[in-house]
Amino acid sequence: MKHKVLIWGVLVYLSVAACSSGSPATVEPGKYRAVLKTQGGELPFGLDIQPVADKAGSYTVFALNGNERLKMDPxxxxGDSIHIPMALFESELVAKIDGSTLRGEWRRRRTAQQLQSLPFEAELGVKYRFTPDEKTGGANLTGNWATDFESKSGNVDTTDAIGVFKQTGSRLTGTFLTTTGDYRYLDGNVVGDSLFMSSFDGGSHLYLFKAKYNPATKTINGGFWAGVSGYESWVAKLDPNAKLPDPASLTYLKPGAKTLKASFPEPNGNTVSLADPRFKGKVTIVQIMGSWCPNCMDETNFLSPWYKKNKSRGVEILGLSFERSPEMAVSGPKIDRMKQRFNIDYPVLLAGTNDKAQASQALPDLNAVVAFPTTIFIDKKGQVRHIHTGFSGPGTGMYYDKYVDEFNQLVDKLLAE
Incomplete structure (x- = not known):
């Protein structure tokens, strides 16, 4: 046993010595074409990597999708590898530096025992997404597309979707709207009669779309790969009048209920209730959310600065976070990381797990929690006046602008009462 311990100690020493010898590698700054190698093929996205001034070995990194520059963690x-984390999603890119090329993998921790991964590569200076610009496509897919997704089991998605696309030359950008949120920023190309789009946000949205356009029927048929193993087929028909169900009709108070009861702990252990004095006589917005949820991230990116600007008017926001674990020791740090990333001033409580049935039990005044996020508007008397299911983020363009306008109009109305 002593000999084994001695040998192990020598191996550890040699490993540490090897890692610490020599200067660490450096990453060539600039924009990279990055790809994840998925079951559907290459999922491309952009990376902008820049060194941090006066801090050797540190870099600022943005993921590039459409018009979005999504900042990753430092x-x-x-040694010879770069580590690009996204702590909110418990994920990271790890790649060996080889001149202007990075090779490694994307990793995400799903549970304490489950670690997902996909091969990753990135090359500096390559500007196209799926195909070089000179390979321009024939079809023009700009417009709204009524869309159905179908899983491997053959079950059609009960949530309606609308593809909202804008094509310039061969480049195609846009997203899919659903009643529970949007697919955030998608970016890609049209090549002949084929569509290719993708998105990467570091954790939850690793999306790859491939499809063919039939000009005779004005339909698109293809496949949708999500994350490591998710797959759905999808079909879309051009429909400029496509609409989703009213987001105010999906979540509502049970008959006889007028208020919302909620009392849960903050990560510091302090219990906060909607019955507390800080909410009395104020217009209060309750955000049903989760740190794991990209659409919640988009909504928080709107709500956090909005609250700073408007809290003096007599409004409050309360975040109810439903996480993968009900244990504060596990989920509390995730809530704190989200509060820090988005500079949140309002309280965010651990309300339970992100299982929708359990979330519904945690808020028994509601018919159900059907989407993360869901936003509840409460008037000065403490009565629920409006519930908005889902969130159309900035990647949806005019739909996001419409939501912001309606949000402000509703709050102004409640404040004036």
Whole structure:
């Protein structure tokens, strides 16, 4: 046993010595064409990597999808590899530096025992998404598309979807709207009669779309790959009048209920209730959310600065976070990371797990929690006046602008009462 311990100690020493010898590698700054190798093929996205001034081995990194520059957490070089984390999603890109090329993998921790991964590569200076610009497509797919997704089991998605696309040359950008949220920023190309789009946000949205357009029927048929193993087929028909169900009709108070009861702990252990004095006589917005949820991230990115600007008017916001674990030791740090990333001033409580049935039990005044996020508007008397299911983020363009306008109009109305 002593000999085994001695040998192990020597191996550890040699490993540490090897890692610490020499100077760490450096990453060439600039924009990279990155790809994840999925079951559907290459999922491309952009990375902008820039060194942090006066901090050797540290880099600022943005993921590039359409018009979005999504800031990742600070990246560091360790030995011959760069580590690009996204703590909110418990994920990271780890790649060996080889000149202007990065090769490695994307990793995401799903549970304490489950770690998902996909091969990753990135090359500096390559500007196209799926195909070089000179390979322009023939079809023009700009417009609204009524869409159905179908899983491997053959079950058609009960949630209606609308594809909202804008094509310039061969480049295609847009998203899919659903009653529970949107697919955020999609970016890609049209090549002949084929569509290719993708998105990468570091964790939850690793999306790859491939499809063919039939000009005779004005329909698109294809496949949708999500994350490591998700797959759905989908079909879309051009429909400029496509609409979703009213987001105010999906979540509502049970008959006889007028208020919302909620009392849950903050990560610091302090219990906050809607009955507390800080909410009395104020217009209160309750945000049903989760740190794991990209659409919640988009909504928080709107609500956090909005609250700073408007809290003096007599409004409050309360976040109810439903996480993968009900244990504060596990989920509390995730809530704190989200509060820090988005500079949230309002309280965010751990309300339970993100299982929708359990979330519904945690808020028994509601018919159900059907989407993360869901936003509840409460008037000065403490009565629920409006519930909005889902969130159309900035990737939806005019739909996001419409939501912001309606949000402000409703709050102004409640404040004036």
């Amino acid at each position: 990246a560091t070089v360790q």
